[in-house]
Amino acid sequence: MHLLINAEVRQMAESVALLRARDIYTYGLEVSSACNHRVRVNGVERINFISNNYLGFSSHPRVVEAAGMALQRYGVGTGGSPLMCGTTTLHTRLKEKIAEAYQQEAAVLFASGYQAMLGAIQGTLGRGDLALIDQLVHRSIVDGVILSGCDKRMWLHNDMEDLGALLARTGGKYKRRLIAVDSVYSMDGDIADLPAIKALADRHEALILVDEAHSLGVIGPRGRGLLEHFALPEGAHIIAGTFSKFAGAVGGFVTGPADFITHLTHTASAFIFSASLPPVQCAAVLAAFQLLDEEPQWHRQLWENVRYLLDSLASLGFDTGRSQTPVIPLMIRDPEKAMLFNKSILERGVYASPVVHPAVAPAESRIRLGVMASHTREDLDIALGIFQKSGKELGLI
Ligand SMILES: Cc1ncc(COP(=O)(O)O)c(C=O)c1O
Numbered sequence: 001m002h003l004l005i006n007a008e009v010r011q012m013a014e015s016v017a018l019l020r021a022r023d024i025y026t027y028g029l030e031v032s033s034a035c036n037h038r039v040r041v042n043g044v045e046r047i048n049f050i051s052n053n054y055l056g057f058s059s060h061p062r063v064v065e066a067a068g069m070a071l072q073r074y075g076v077g078t079g080g081s082p083l084m085c086g087t088t089t090l091h092t093r094l095k096e097k098i099a100e101a102y103q104q105e106a107a108v109l110f111a112s113g114y115q116a117m118l119g120a121i122q123g124t125l126g127r128g129d130l131a132l133i134d135q136l137v138h139r140s141i142v143d144g145v146i147l148s149g150c151d152k153r154m155w156l157h158n159d160m161e162d163l164g165a166l167l168a169r170t171g172g173k174y175k176r177r178l179i180a181v182d183s184v185y186s187m188d189g190d191i192a193d194l195p196a197i198k199a200l201a202d203r204h205e206a207l208i209l210v211d212e213a214h215s216l217g218v219i220g221p222r223g224r225g226l227l228e229h230f231a232l233p234e235g236a237h238i239i240a241g242t243f244s245k246f247a248g249a250v251g252g253f254v255t256g257p258a259d260f261i262t263h264l265t266h267t268a269s270a271f272i273f274s275a276s277l278p279p280v281q282c283a284a285v286l287a288a289f290q291l292l293d294e295e296p297q298w299h300r301q302l303w304e305n306v307r308y309l310l311d312s313l314a315s316l317g318f319d320t321g322r323s324q325t326p327v328i329p330l331m332i333r334d335p336e337k338a339m340l341f342n343k344s345i346l347e348r349g350v351y352a353s354p355v356v357h358p359a360v361a362p363a364e365s366r367i368r369l370g371v372m373a374s375h376t377r378e379d380l381d382i383a384l385g386i387f388q389k390s391g392k393e394l395g396l397i
Contacts, residue, residue, distance in 0.1 A: 024343040026354065034059040035248060037374040039351060046351040047379045049369040051248070054326045055217050055291070055298045056374035058248025063287045070283030078276045082109070083265070086276025094282045097289050098253050101224055102239050106261035108254050110270060111277050113213055113242020114140040116252030118147055119268030120209060120240040121180070124260075125150040130174040132166055134158065134181050136188065138211060141180050147269075157185075160196045167204040177206040178238075183215035183226035187355055187368060189320075189327030191219065194230045209238040214327055217246025223292050223299050243281065247288035251277040302326060302373035305380060309371055312384050317397035326371035329355070330387070330396075331364075337394055338365040344390040350383050 019025040033040040035058050039048040057063050070090060078086040091109055098107040110116040121144030125131055129150040133141055136157045145152045153170065156162040163179065170177065179201055181192040192210065201208050212225045220228030223246070227235045238260070243251040254264060265271060291298065306326050313320050319331040332338040335356040342354040345367075356365045391397040 019339065024339045026339070026342050026346055029351070037372050037376065037379055041346070041351045046346065046349050047375075047383050048372065049350055049352040049383065051370050051372065052214065052245040053248035054214075054302055054370065054372060055246060055288075056248070056372050057217075057246070057288045057291055057298070060288075060291060062291060063247070063249075063284050066287035067280045067284040070280045074279035076280070077278045080276060081272065081274060082276045083272060088279045088282070090279045090282035090286065091277065094286055095253075097286060098255050101289065102227070102255045103233050104239065104255040105258040106255065108261050108264050108268075108271060109277050109282070110252040110254070110268075111274050112250060113211075113240075113244055113252035114143075115270035115274060116240045116242065116254050117141050117211060118144045118270040119264055120238050120254045121145055121178070122148045122270070123254075123264040123268040124148070124207070124209070124238065125176060125178055128174060129176040129178070130170055132163065132170075132177060132179045132206065134185075134192070136185050137180055137182050138186055138213065141182075141209075141211060145180075157188075158190065158193055160193060160200065163197065164200050167200055167206060171204060177204070178209055179206050180209040180211070182211045182213065183229075184213075184219060184325050184327060185322075186214055186327060187360060187366070188329060189214075189323030189325040191215075191229065191324055192226060194226055194232055194235050198232060198235050207238065208236040209240065210236040212239060212241030214245055214325065216241050217288070217292060217299070218302070218326060222296075243285045243288070246292075247285045249281050249284045249288070251281045251285065298373040302371065305371050305373065305375050308377070309369070309380055309384075312380070313387070316384065316388050316391070318387065318391065321366070328369040328371060329366040330369065331366050332396060333363050333365055335362050335365040337396065338367060341390055341394055341396065342367055344393065345383075345386050348386040348390065350386050 029041050031041055035051050035053045037048055038045050080086040095107040117140035125148040127149050131145040131150050131152045133154055135154045153166055155166050183192055210226050215225040217223045227233055238256050240254045243249040321329045321331050338354045338356055353368050355368050
């Protein structure tokens with residue numbers, strides 16, 4: 001048994017047991033309601049600040065209705081991978097919708113955003129190539145790079161001088177170089193400096209991949225993400241993303257030139273060797289795209305809530321780091337205090353997530369808040385009162 005339960009496994013099990021014994025373990029609590037602005041956690045209603053369901057579309061009646069109709073027609077899954085029987089009419093419509101939304105030639109769907117990143121990178125890079133990744137990119141990009149077998153260099157977060165120097169140092173040494181960024185950083189809520197990245201990429205003949213996970217539906221005047229935000233329709237060679245945030249659903253995509261998408265379709269193992277995205281998810285995401293255009297009030301309200309919360313947290317004395325978006329970190333900078341603070345706000349009625357080592361360095365420990373369009377002013381004010389009370393008790397403000 002010691003082969004499986006070695007020192008490393010035991011150490012993790014013991015640290016989790018210790019946090020549970022102290023009653024400050026707040027990961028993966030049982031939820032018994034839809035993901036809305038209020039959510040039932042361990043049987044009690046709390047204000048929901050833990051989700052990425054920024055627009056609240058996961059339980060919007062039109063999304064639920066579209067999903068219900070697809071469920072009746074197609075059942076719970078396709079019974080196959082996309083190149084077998086896993087491409088329904090809804091998959092085709094969704095691919096077309098994504099390509100249109102990003103003004104690209106074609107798109108391919110994956111069963112998750114994580115798989116989309118693996119596929120996008122493994123289908124682009126291999127031995128003899130180089131991935132240049134921002135130090136704060138999502139784990140799915142890092143894992144895609146590992147899977148591809150290419151070389152990897154990290155540059156300082158959103159630091160154009162460092163990226164420029166790295167591009168200069170590695171020029172002429174690789175077949176292809178790919179710069180990979182998150183459009184909006186998932187733990188910090190800041191935005192990739194695409195204009196500067198594009199200028200460097202053009203100068204050094206590098207490719208750009210943007211991970212649109214937290215930007216689709218969120219930034220850009222029509223919620224079309226980073227390229228729309230900076231009015232740079234040709235700002236990236238490869239655009240990948242997920243439906244788990246803007247639609248509150250499941251699934252991922254890559255969009256770009258038609259030949260590249262055909263290539264991915266026949267080489268990306270995360271696409272070929274995995275069951276197809278369930279049609280019910282395609283229907284839900286198609287409905288979410290419609291909402292983005294037909295009910296712009298959600299996008300507007302989301303940003304009103306973001307501005308109100310960021311301003312109010314700052315005037316209470318909280319440090320929200322570099323956030324400019326619905327991803328708002330409350331920087332606590334101490335793992336123990338982050339866990340205690342999260343437990344304290346949970347007991348008072350706010351459900352949020354502590355982010356500690358190994359997700360971030362101990363000195364970067366924080367509580368991550370996800371703002372929703374459906375948060376009412378009352379939700380925000382109650383939550384701010386709770387943050388203030390718990391923050392004062394723990395000496396954070
Ligand atoms: C930046 C980023 N990329 C990719 C993913 C993966 O997406 P999915 O949840 O659809 O697997 C996430 C999810 O947390 C993310 O935050």
